[in-house]
Amino acid sequence: MSNQLFERREFLRIMGIGAAGLSAGGGEVFKEKDDSLTISDDDSSDFTVEVLEGANYEYDATVLKQMSEKYNVFSRNIWDPERRRVMGRGLSYEHLVKGRGRIPDQTRLDYALSSGAWRFANSRTGAYDWGEKYRYRYDSKPWEPSDIGMTWKDASRVVKHAAKFYGASLVGIAKLNPLWLYSDHYAPRRTDMERTIPVIRKGERFERGEDRWFIPESMNRVIVVAFEEDYYGIANSPGRLATAATGNGYSRMAFTAGSIAEFIRFLGYRAIPAGNNVGLSIPMAIDAGLGELGRNGLLVTPRFGPRVRIAKVITDMPLVTDSPIRFGVKEFCEVCKLCADHCPSGSITDGPQTWRGKSISNNHGTLKWYIKPESCYDYNGFSCSNCKRVCPFSKPNNSWLHRMIRGVIQGKITLLDKIMVTFDQASGYGRKISDSEFWNSDGSRCITSREPK
């Protein structure tokens, strides 16, 4: 008897010591680096993200140049005769009357949710004002973190905290790459539908005028914020509820970017909040360490996949910048191709990356997968989000299971990536949910209702 008691005690002692050793060792291995201001554990999925020293993309400096806002497909729908011919009768006519892209089972509830979601999305709310007329609010001296015993590293953390307080799902800071600013702003008039005004970046003039914009060279930081789109809304794509999820993202973009800009101005610095305009959001987000570029042409984030909308605030506040990240998206996209298979308009390529796209709305000169913006828009009119719905990186939560799978993907082993895609599809992820399935929920799974993890 006493021998048995001794053996059991020794066994338990060995197990306890082993478990303690494993925890200590695991904590050492998996702890986050504290010398970087990149996305937190909460955003990144812990050890699965690799922080890079430099850019996470290749570009040809002889080809890549600033893009004119006139050539993005939204602008082209107004001035380009070819696009005007297609859009002549409007997307509503095309989709609802002619039946191209007809979406069955759409109810008035779905349209109402979408209408409400888009309410604050546009610039007429004043959210995207530059505030160039009131740089200093209550103090003539710009705030210095040393005033309250902080460093600029602390100040960067504070700004990110404010961004999340105002509703951002993810936030990163990058040095502003001038290549990502639009070279000019599309400003049509009845008499000149192709009219653009230049965006000048020389000296310290700061003005948004009627015939030209001036952005000072000292405004060399960009705070990039991303907003999660509701998983179950996107899962209804190409239905109207996906439009609602998109519109909700746009409205939150306006509110949060405008609030961050006001926060920065109160501290005595300049701020330009922007949604889709002023510059290209996706490369800025990549520079800010929010994610990588996927096959579908979207930003793919560790936590939310491509299910995000992006806004930014350009500022002269000398914040400490984040580093780009890598977590296996490029290698995974090379074998997955689910977005290409499920794109209803065939706008996403299933081929390799190239240096040029086929459309004048593509920004050539970067090695990436180029989409066809025209055909995407023609179907996107109701905010089709099929590519987001089916993407294996898009998951309803950030549970340990999905973080573990991302760890496998981060290993960049092609065979395992293929197995993960197969399991993802076999498990039923990416399927379209009906609007009745969406409305039968009480909202507890919505992005602002559910538990943090």
Place this chain on the structure above:
Amino acid sequence: MVHILVGAAATAGLFLIIDFSRKRKLKVTYLQWLLTVMAIAYSVFVIEVIISFIHEGCFRGALIMGVIMGFVAVVWSVLLGRFVFLKSR
């Protein structure tokens, strides 16, 4: 709460196996004990995977992954039982 129950059940299962082997005076090598602990850990992992799928409403995933991974756990347990704990003397 369910996670605590799963952990408690696994720990209880381990102690039951230990007690069983003592009563039967079985000679179990360290390697066999290691395989037993790994089998219990894997079973806990499979149960947690199923729970995770159910928690996010993905019942099809719970079924498919539960069957695939659970099959491995069952086979592993049966082999341990057959060749270690229940082998005829």
